[in-house]
Amino acid sequence: MSSTVAAQVAVENPANGSVVGVVPDMTPEEVAALAARLRAAQPAWEALGPRGRKKHLLAWLNWITDNRDRLLGLVHQEAGKSWGDAQIELLVAVEVINYVTKHGEKFLAEETPSPHNVSAISKRLRLIRRPHQLVGIITPWNYPLAMPMMDVPGALMAGAAVLTKPSEVTPLAWAEAVRGWNEEIGAPPVLGVATGLGATGAAVVEQVDMVQFTGSTETGRRIGIRAAERLIPASLELGGKDAMIVLDDADLDRAVHGALWGGLFNAGQSCVAVERIYVEAPAYDEFVGRLVKAAEELRVGHDEQGSFATDYGAMANEKQMEIVERQVADAVAKGATVLTGGQRRTDGLFYPPTVLTGVDHSMLVMTEETFGPLLPVMKVANEAEAVRLANDSPYGLAGSVWTSTPARGVRVGTQVETGGMNINNAMTNVFQFPLPMGGWKSSGLGHRFGGANGIRKYCRQQAFVSERVNVKRELHWYPYTHRKAAITDAALRMLGMHDWRRRLGRPAK
Incomplete structure (x- = not known):
């Protein structure tokens, strides 16, 4: 949670309310000045080429790894995470930087297509990729370091200058990472951070040539509209309501533990979290029994740095807590049963693992995005009903199917209207960097990262034609x-x- 003091934003630990740090609440004029400095540095950055840029990105990776305790400590405090949940953010930084530096030169290489017919044989064709000069990357609060790390290395590798806007709720770790780039490794000044509230983010959209936004569908629509008005490209990764389908031949031990991690990691505050579970009738009772028992064994709290004494930590802010409480109250009022959890704790913004049964699609917990540690479980008669209910949603970010029969996994998974699908796993598609990561329906526009597109999306394509033989006419x-x-x-x-x-x-x- 955060509050504004003069021209600063105070950042509080949601686990105990302590102030972790402050950042500037930058004005539109300050954002414009920062954007101008980044633009001025971009041509020299582009001129380095992929190999030259790779050296700076790998130096940054070394600095991040050397300073992991400082960076992850900020993540741990500003987000109120468990120390275990905070650890994965370093993994994302390492994996993404290594992927884009390993493949960047190949992905950005000039292409020389063949003429399409004999009449064009005198033409030499080239496809050249030139970066957008200034890319804006706006990220949410749930993963303070990992979220920008999913986007920024690809944009830098492409040759763009990058203006980032982290959430005002959790800006500290990312601001420190940007400081490392600019002050510690001798990199060109092509990475900037604009901290502040909503007006700061709006100012970023006004200054850049391309915007990558991750966050709510409502805000994403507004950014997409403004980008269209400015005639700049926008890539939007938005909300999710990911369905988990457990078939009657699933390995229930693995499915239960997958549901717990996929649904409760980071207190359920993940865009690709498991948010609703459909279980075929023959497996339903056993699955629910095991799920409740395992959920009650989880440790919730804000442990000491390096201790690994808890499994997940606090909700990010009171607003997010209220969403969880509203969905549980709505479900209970409409006939659902809370088998475990269901009440916030009195010490900090902690909410226990909560399993609900007797749920249906008249309830908010099955239809609205939650972003919290709720596991609503619904019994279904067969595969067809599971698919129908999974697709009964405006969202389509990711999902999972659990079965011991590979053919069933493919059959069911390919019927679900979602940009990512996991068989016998949860959320793992996000970490398979050769694959595109993006949502269908109201879950987004375009692909956030993955494969060649994770770098090429930050470029403009230039069709370059020259003559092999010059004739007069x-x-x-x-x-x-x-x-x-x-x-x-x-x-x-x-x-x-x-x-x-x-x-x-x-x-x-």
């Missing part, structure tokens, strides 16, 4: 004549038609 240039028209028509028929009657210009019978 092309056949189709002025002046038009009957003779040139006849030659052009004969060539068009011979090269473009697919049967000899039309190639020879014979009349139809």
Whole structure:
């Protein structure tokens, strides 16, 4: 949670309310000045080429790893996470930087397509990728270091300057990472951070040439509209309501533990978290019994740095807690049963693992995004009902199917309308960097990262044509004549038609 004091934003630990630090609440004018400095540095950064940029990115990776305790300590405090949940944020930084530096030169290489027909044989064709000069990356509060790390290395590798806007709720770890880039490793000044409230984020959208936004569907729509008005590209990774389908032949031990980690990691505050579970009737009772028992064994709290004494930590703010409480109250009022959990703790913003049964799609917990540690479980008759209910949602970010039969996993998984699908795992598609990560329906627009597109999306494509042989005039240039028209028509028929009657210009019978 945060509060504004003069031109600063105080950052509080949601586990105990202590102030962890303060950051500037930057004005639109300050954002514009920062954007101008980044733009001025970008041409030299682009001129380094992929190999030159790779050296700076790997130096940054070394600095991040050397300073992991400082960075992860900030994540741990500003987000109120368990120390175990905080650890994965370093993994993301390491994996993404290594992936983009390993493949960046290949992904950005100039392409030389062949002419499409004989008439174009005199042309030399090239596809050149040039970065957007200034990319804006706006990220949410749930993973203070990992969220920008999913986007920024790809944009830097592409040759863009990058203006980032972290959430005002958790800006400290990322601001420190940016300081490391600018002050510790001798990198060119092409990475900046704009801290502040909503007006700061809006100012970033006004200054950049391309925007990558991760956050709520409501805010994403507003950013997409403004980007369209400015005629700049926008990539949007938005909300989710990911379904977990447990078939009757699933390994229930693995499915239960997958549901716990996939649904409760980071207190359930993940866009790709398991948010609703559909279990085939023959497996339902046993699955629910095991799930409740395992949920009650989880440790909730804000442990000491390095202790690994708890499994997940606090909710990010009171607003998020209220969403969880509202969904549970709505479900209970409509007939759901709370088998474990269901009440916030009195010490800090902690909410226990909560399993609900007797749920249906009249309840908010099954239809609205939660972002909290709730596991609503619904019994279904068969695969078809599970798929129908999974698709009964405006969201389509990711999902999972649990079965011991590979063919069933493929059959069911390919029917679910979602950008990512996991068989016998949860959330893992996000970490498979050769694959695209993005949502369908109201879960987003475009792909956030993955494969060549994770770098190329930050570039503009330039179609480059040059002449192999220079002649005084092309056949189709002025002046038009009957003779040139006849030659052009004969060539068009011979090269473009697919049967000899039309190639020879014979009349139809």
